[in-house]
Amino acid sequence: MEYNDQIKNRVKRIEGQLRGILKMMEENKDCKEVITQLSAARTGIDRTIGVIVSSNLVECVRQAEESGQQNTEAFVKEAVDLLVRSR
Numbered sequence: 288m289e290y291n292d293q294i295k296n297r298v299k300r301i302e303g304q305l306r307g308i309l310k311m312m313e314e315n316k317d318c319k320e321v322i323t324q325l326s327a328a329r330t331g332i333d334r335t336i337g338v339i340v341s342s343n344l345v346e347c348v349r350q351a352e353e354s355g356q357q358n359t360e361a362f363v364k365e366a367v368d369l370l371v372r373s374r
Contacts, residue, residue: 297335304328
């Protein structure tokens with residue numbers, strides 16, 4: 288799978304959030320603020336996982352159709368399994 292700039296930028300944004308969280312911890316910021324930022328980073332990661340899995344699913348189904356395979360159900364099941372495991 289090829290990862291486009293949009294996905295890479297998502298990960299860079301999460302990286303920045305994590306660096307900010309670490310700085311907050313080093314500055315002994317209030318735990319509520321730290322938890323809020325950790326939650327935001329987790330949401331960003333979850334959404335990025337969703338984008339990657341859905342993009343991969345689309346790519347796999349397209350390739351299966353191009354090669355003449357009719358049963359794309361296995362690809363869908365695999366994608367759902369990936370999403371469930373990521374939770």
